[in-house]
Amino acid sequence: MEEIIDKNSKILVIGVSENRSKFGTRIFYTLLDNGYNVYGLGRNSFHERVYTILDKFDFDIAIMVIPPNSQSEVIDKLVNSNVKIVWFQPGSEWEEGIRRLEKAGKLVIYGKCIIVDHLKLKFSF
Numbered sequence: 001m002e003e004i005i006d007k008n009s010k011i012l013v014i015g016v017s018e019n020r021s022k023f024g025t026r027i028f029y030t031l032l033d034n035g036y037n038v039y040g041l042g043r044n045s046f047h048e049r050v051y052t053i054l055d056k057f058d059f060d061i062a063i064m065v066i067p068p069n070s071q072s073e074v075i076d077k078l079v080n081s082n083v084k085i086v087w088f089q090p091g092s093e094w095e096e097g098i099r100r101l102e103k104a105g106k107l108v109i110y111g112k113c114i115i116v117d118h119l120k121l122k123f124s125f
Contacts, residue, residue, distance in 0.1 A: 004061075004085060004107075004109075004118075005036070005061060005085075005114070005118070005119065007035050007036050007037065008037060009036070009037060009060045009061050010037050010039070010058070010059045010060045010061070011031060011036055011037060011038045011039065011059060011060065011061045011062075011063065012038075012039050012040070012041060012054075012057065012059040012061070012062045012063065012083075013027050013028045013031070013038060013039070013040045013041070013063045013065060014040075014041045014062055014063065014064050014065060014066055014074055015041070015042065015064070015065035015066040015092075016028045016040030016041065016042040016050050016065075017042050017043060017044065018042075018044055018046045020125060022065075023065055023089060024040070024042070024065035024066070025040075026115075026123050026124065026125065027063060027065060027089070027114065027115055028040045028049075028050070029124045029125065030115055030121055030122075030123050030124045031115075032049070033124045034119075034121055039051065039059070041054055041074075054077070056081070057077050057078060057081035057082070057083055058081070058082060059081075059082070059083050060083065060084055060085065061083065061084065061085045061086075061087065062078055062083045062085070062086045062087070063086075063087045063089060063114055064086060064087065064088045064089060064092045064097075065089045065092055066092060067091075067092065068092065068093070068094035068097070071092075071094050071097050072097075075094075075097040075100055075101065078101060078104075078106065079100055079101060079104040079106075080104075083106065084106065084107060085106065085107045085108075085109065086101050086106050086107070086108050086109070087108075087109045087110070087114050088108070088109070088110035089113060089114065090110075090111065090112070090113060092110075093110045093111070098110065
């Protein structure tokens with residue numbers, strides 16, 4: 001797969017928490033530590049780049065790291081946003097959400113880890 005993410009891409013990781021062992025948080029910090037323009041969406045705002053609410057999804061890429069049963073509202077916002085690419089991390093794939101995003105013209109990627117399989121990075125922790 002060609003490189004679809006560069007350090008100028010505005011990236012949103014959906015599912016970031018204060019728990020550093022969670023994959024959303026590990027992805028967020030790995031991208032941040034490697035110089036990517038990354039932001040997070042989570043339940044707690046513990047970092048200046050992590051939001052609890054986003055009215056506007058003004059990003060190039062969204063990385064989904066929340067369970068399928070928590071995605072409906074987020075998928076609605078992504079469908080109606082400028083986001084071009086939605087990457088479902090392994091275990092977060094939701095068939096209905098994928099279909100809705102593809103129907104809206106989004107490039108949807110799933111079945112591979114964005115950090116290990118695509119960017120070939122090592123997790124920061």
